[in-house]
Amino acid sequence: MSNAILSLKDVSYSYPDGTSALNDCSLTIRRGMRTAVMGANGAGKTTMFLHLNGILRSSAGDIQWEGTSLDYSRDGMRELRSRVGLVFQNPDSQLFSASVREDVSFGPMNLGLPKNVVRKRVEEALLSVGMAESADKPVHNLSYGQKKRVCIAGVLAMEPEVLVLDEPMAGLDAAMQEELTVVLERLHAAGMTIIIATHDLDFAYGWADEAIVLQRGRLLAQGNAADVLLRPEVQTELGSSPLVAEITRSLALTGMAVRVNGYLPRSRSELLKAISEFHRQENEQ
Ligand SMILES: Nc1ncnc2c1ncn2[C@@H]1O[C@H](COP(=O)(O)OP(=O)(O)OP(=O)(O)O)[C@@H](O)[C@H]1O
Ligand SMILES: [Mg+2]
Numbered sequence: 001m002s003n004a005i006l007s008l009k010d011v012s013y014s015y016p017d018g019t020s021a022l023n024d025c026s027l028t029i030r031r032g033m034r035t036a037v038m039g040a041n042g043a044g045k046t047t048m049f050l051h052l053n054g055i056l057r058s059s060a061g062d063i064q065w066e067g068t069s070l071d072y073s074r075d076g077m078r079e080l081r082s083r084v085g086l087v088f089q090n091p092d093s094q095l096f097s098a099s100v101r102e103d104v105s106f107g108p109m110n111l112g113l114p115k116n117v118v119r120k121r122v123e124e125a126l127l128s129v130g131m132a133e134s135a136d137k138p139v140h141n142l143s144y145g146q147k148k149r150v151c152i153a154g155v156l157a158m159e160p161e162v163l164v165l166d167e168p169m170a171g172l173d174a175a176m177q178e179e180l181t182v183v184l185e186r187l188h189a190a191g192m193t194i195i196i197a198t199h200d201l202d203f204a205y206g207w208a209d210e211a212i213v214l215q216r217g218r219l220l221a222q223g224n225a226a227d228v229l230l231r232p233e234v235q236t237e238l239g240s241s242p243l244v245a246e247i248t249r250s251l252a253l254t255g256m257a258v259r260v261n262g263y264l265p266r267s268r269s270e271l272l273k274a275i276s277e278f279h280r281q282e283n284e285q
């Protein structure tokens with residue numbers, strides 16, 4: 001694909017205990033897109049993410065940044081990690097400094113940025129995840145959801161080209177999930193490439209441009225999220241289908257063909273809008 005930013009070509013990876021986690025896996029992440037990565041527990045999502053910023057190195061196959069194989073030298077890795085920011089699934093794997101501010105400062109300081117730039121980026125990142133007031137708190141005293149927010153801030157402060165989030169919504173309260181969605185929209189609008197692993201099919205259907213579905217370490221499906229997430233084999237693998245799509249289908253069976261701006265609704269708010277639009281048109285006739 002022409003605007004590929006990161007791609008895996010026939011990548012295989014086994015953990016030291018012999019567990020095969022990726023098996024001839026090929027997929028493409030496109031620049032500027034919002035990509036949802038889905039698949040059952042153990043399908044290989046986290047393992048794939050750890051390959052995208054070079055934490056793990058495949059035993060076979062190739063990983064490319066804009067068509068060029070990754071450079072695993074020290075300098076190559078430093079450059080890759082400034083471009084690809086990964087927020088871990090488990091915040092305790094990511095946080096290591098004493099205070100929130102120190103932790104979020106670590107990445108941008110390592111980029112060698114001037115102190116005042118680091119300070120500004122850290123303040124902005126903490127504000128955007130609602131943690132500015134906790135900047136001086138010890139990390140180990142935070143709740144799970146607060147730790148997740150600090151991890152997200154740490155990566156935002158690096159201003160990467162690609163933001164990779166491993167189940168970012170898990171453990172966040174509803175208000176914070178909403179706020180994070182707004183932050184992600186802003187970053188997407190500014191041109192950032194965003195990749196999210198999630199088990200939340202409804203979120204993926206409403207948010208993503210593209211979807212990647214993994215099955216036992218291999219690619220099961222990839223493409224336009226609205227198409228991929230409705231494919232029968234994907235629904236069988238994920239054990240579910242997007243609720244909004246199911247409701248839209250049921251309404252169609254009763255003669256209500258609801259649309260927003262001519263398209264099938266993808267989110268709860270679009271569905272509600274489409275239903276009121278349908279009733280408005282009915283009343284006009
Ligand atoms: N450190 C490890 N050592 C050995 N095996 C591992 C290790 N980490 C993961 N695995 C195995 O690799 C496979 C892929 O795991 P991975 O964590 O990538 O899945 P996932 O799709 O992220 O799952 P989940 O939805 O539960 O987060 C699984 O079989 C898992 O048990
Ligand atoms: Mg995982």
